[in-house]
Amino acid sequence: MSMHGALFRIYRPIIIPFAAILLTADLLVTGVVVGGNGEIGFSMWLVLAGSAAKYWLLVVGIMLVVMQLRVFLANGRTRHEFLAGAGVFGLIASATFAAVVVLGHALEGAVLDAIGGRGDGYPVLSVGGLLGEFGQVFPETIAYLISGALISAGFYRWRPWIGLVVMIGGAVPAGVADSLLGIDEFGVVPAHLPYAAALALSLAATALAALAFQRVIGDVAIRRTAG
Amino acid sequence: MIELRDLTVRYGSTVAVDDVSLDLPTGKIYGLLGRNGSGKTSLLSALASYRRPTRGSVRFDGADAFEDPAVMRQTCFVRDTLDVNDAERVRGVLAVAGWLRPGWDQDYADRLLDLFELEPRKRISALSRGQRSAVGAVLGLASRAPLTILDETYLGMDAVARSNFYRELLADYLAHPRTIILSTHLIEEVADLFERVIILDHGRLLLHEETDELRGRGITVTGPADAVEAFAGGHPVLGEQSLGGVRAVTLDWRPEPADVARGEAAGLTFGPVGIQDLFIHLTSPSKRLEAIR
Amino acid sequence: MFDDRSPIYLQIADGIKNDVLSGALKEDEQVMSTNQYAAFYRINPATAAKGFAQLVDEGVLYKKRGIGMFVSPDAREKLRAARRERFFTEVVDPVLVEAKRIGIGVDEIVRHLGGAR
Numbered sequence: 001m002s003m004h005g006a007l008f009r010i011y012r013p014i015i016i017p018f019a020a021i022l023l024t025a026d027l028l029v030t031g032v033v034v035g036g037n038g039e040i041g042f043s044m045w046l047v048l049a050g051s052a053a054k055y056w057l058l059v060v061g062i063m064l065v066v067m068q069l070r071v072f073l074a075n076g077r078t079r080h081e082f083l084a085g086a087g088v089f090g091l092i093a094s095a096t097f098a099a100v101v102v103l104g105h106a107l108e109g110a111v112l113d114a115i116g117g118r119g120d121g122y123p124v125l126s127v128g129g130l131l132g133e134f135g136q137v138f139p140e141t142i143a144y145l146i147s148g149a150l151i152s153a154g155f156y157r158w159r160p161w162i163g164l165v166v167m168i169g170g171a172v173p174a175g176v177a178d179s180l181l182g183i184d185e186f187g188v189v190p191a192h193l194p195y196a197a198a199l200a201l202s203l204a205a206t207a208l209a210a211l212a213f214q215r216v217i218g219d220v221a222i223r224r225t226a227g
Numbered sequence: 228m229i230e231l232r233d234l235t236v237r238y239g240s241t242v243a244v245d246d247v248s249l250d251l252p253t254g255k256i257y258g259l260l261g262r263n264g265s266g267k268t269s270l271l272s273a274l275a276s277y278r279r280p281t282r283g284s285v286r287f288d289g290a291d292a293f294e295d296p297a298v299m300r301q302t303c304f305v306r307d308t309l310d311v312n313d314a315e316r317v318r319g320v321l322a323v324a325g326w327l328r329p330g331w332d333q334d335y336a337d338r339l340l341d342l343f344e345l346e347p348r349k350r351i352s353a354l355s356r357g358q359r360s361a362v363g364a365v366l367g368l369a370s371r372a373p374l375t376i377l378d379e380t381y382l383g384m385d386a387v388a389r390s391n392f393y394r395e396l397l398a399d400y401l402a403h404p405r406t407i408i409l410s411t412h413l414i415e416e417v418a419d420l421f422e423r424v425i426i427l428d429h430g431r432l433l434l435h436e437e438t439d440e441l442r443g444r445g446i447t448v449t450g451p452a453d454a455v456e457a458f459a460g461g462h463p464v465l466g467e468q469s470l471g472g473v474r475a476v477t478l479d480w481r482p483e484p485a486d487v488a489r490g491e492a493a494g495l496t497f498g499p500v501g502i503q504d505l506f507i508h509l510t511s512p513s514k515r516l517e518a519i520r
Numbered sequence: 521m522f523d524d525r526s527p528i529y530l531q532i533a534d535g536i537k538n539d540v541l542s543g544a545l546k547e548d549e550q551v552m553s554t555n556q557y558a559a560f561y562r563i564n565p566a567t568a569a570k571g572f573a574q575l576v577d578e579g580v581l582y583k584k585r586g587i588g589m590f591v592s593p594d595a596r597e598k599l600r601a602a603r604r605e606r607f608f609t610e611v612v613d614p615v616l617v618e619a620k621r622i623g624i625g626v627d628e629i630v631r632h633l634g635g636a637r
Contacts, residue, residue, distance in 0.1 A: 075323065081296055221272070442525070442528060
């Protein structure tokens with residue numbers, strides 16, 4: 001089995017219940033608001049799934065280093081093979097999560113439209129806007145994944161105080177993506193910069209952190225766990 | 228052929244493995260012995276590319292092993308702490324090995340689970356020390372890796388489990404010959420399985436020898452002090468003890484039967500030195516202690 | 521089964537020689553393969569192989585390629601001759617030394633042996 005295939009198999013039992021919890025929470029909150037007010041003026045899905053996608057990928061980035069690295073080494077793969085497999089897995093997972101955020105938003109809007117529960121502030125998503133929103137979310141999910149990976153790699157490899165220094169660098173991709181590309185529950189982007197520039201900056205920060213991550217893990221000693 | 232060349236592993240200022248060079252022809256069972264802190268696990272970590280050597284190299288058929296996918300694919304290193312996800316079930320841990328290990332034999336793994344009475348549904352975190360070791364044994368054996376390294380994969384196992392483990396290890400080795408390196412403190416229990424023995428002491432290579440050569444390599448001589456001295460003359464002394472006029476020395480020497488007969492005629496008695504005794508004599512600091520006294 | 525006093529391969533060779541001498545192993549009878557022997561006695565197969573190789577060298581066993589190892593037709597005779605030669609030097613002489621040390625005369629020993637007959 002390929003490396004990323006194995007990673008998806010490992011994460012599968014976590015992803016499905018996690019998605020189910022998100023969906024339930026969204027239905028619950030939106031249902032309560034619409035039931036009480038007759039309408040809802042923001043996208044609960046963007047609040048929930050939007051942040052869940054980011055933070056979940058941050059955690060995945062951490063777990064790849066802390067938990068999966070040694071499992072793959074112990075089963076006969078090199079660090080570089082692991083990094084390549086984790087890269088493919090990370091790209092697919094980030095893209096999938098971003099797509100789920102966008103499609104869920106579209107679906108939520110359509111359902112609210114159908115039941116007449118869409119309030120004024122609700123960010124309407126046209127079919128053309130789907131791609132644009134994906135373009136905002138995807139660079140963010142991937143940035144969080146890399147941030148999580150680099151931050152944990154620093155602590156994995158070095159003593160805590162060096163880890164703290166690495167952590168500052170590790171937080172850069174997530175911070176840049178958040179401030180330049182993050183959208184809120186009203187679908188508003190803090191438009192400091194034109195999209196192309198924001199995207200380029202965010203991707204550059206992410207790529208640099210990914211490179212640093214690769215350098216930190218490329219020849220790291222595999223730690224023993226206690227117990 | 229697996230070669231360690233001038234291998235040094237250092238943690239900060241601590242030297243765990245100190246300039247070890249070793250040739251390990253493949254297809255044999257090796258026993259790696261050494262006291263606590265002698266550098267066994269560090270040596271094995273470098274050998275399995277879990278850690279890049281501070282200096283020197285590990286070579287497989289001449290090529291550097293570190294981060295070499297072909298070498299890594301052939302290596303299975305089972306540490307006493309196990310490199311698995313603790314929240315995972317036993318079955319899940321074996322499944323991951325099945326996805327990633329080219330030589331994995333699931334039927335054999337299932338038979339071993341039965342043998343060690345391991346419950347596949349149990350989580351790793353819920354296992355006893357001995358059961359964890361048994362999981363390590365299953366991973367190590369069912370992987371059928373051309374280089375299988377088992378680092379104290381017996382901790383906490385009871386006598387029955389250990390005996391089953393040794394029997395399975397030998398049977399599977401006979402059916403699927405490969406290079407197996409066992410590190411152990413239970414020398415007497417497993418020495419018969421080793422073709423060769425490697426002894427580390429304070430990070431240095433003390434000895435690498437055919438196991439059978441070590442049997443009967445030493446001898447203890449007991450008797451009147453002057454007779455013992457005359458007999459021992461010139462041969463390396465591993466240990467000695469005196470009580471009144473009686474002296475007992477352990478010699479690193481294999482005397483001929485005629486020598487023994489001559490000694491016996493002079494009133495000396497002889498005793499064997501087993502591999503474990505030899506190990507104790509070679510690695511114990513008691514000689515230094517006696518010198519201080 | 522085996523002890524630590526001497527190399528196991530020598531102990532293996534001695535054990536098989538004793539079986540040949542006692543007739544437990546007949547001439548031209550096949551002996552265990554080294555792998556069977558190793559699994560049975562739980563020893564390293566290379567050690568077992570060394571013991572068998574020693575017996576082949578000494579002419580006690582012979583190999584049939586692809587089939588296995590067998591007891592040589594003259595093994596029992598040869599072993600017996602060798603042991604007989606060593607019997608007096610290795611068994612009787614030490615008895616005489618010990619007897620002399622504790623003051624037992626040869627006549628007494630002969631009388632004792634006569635009684636055992």
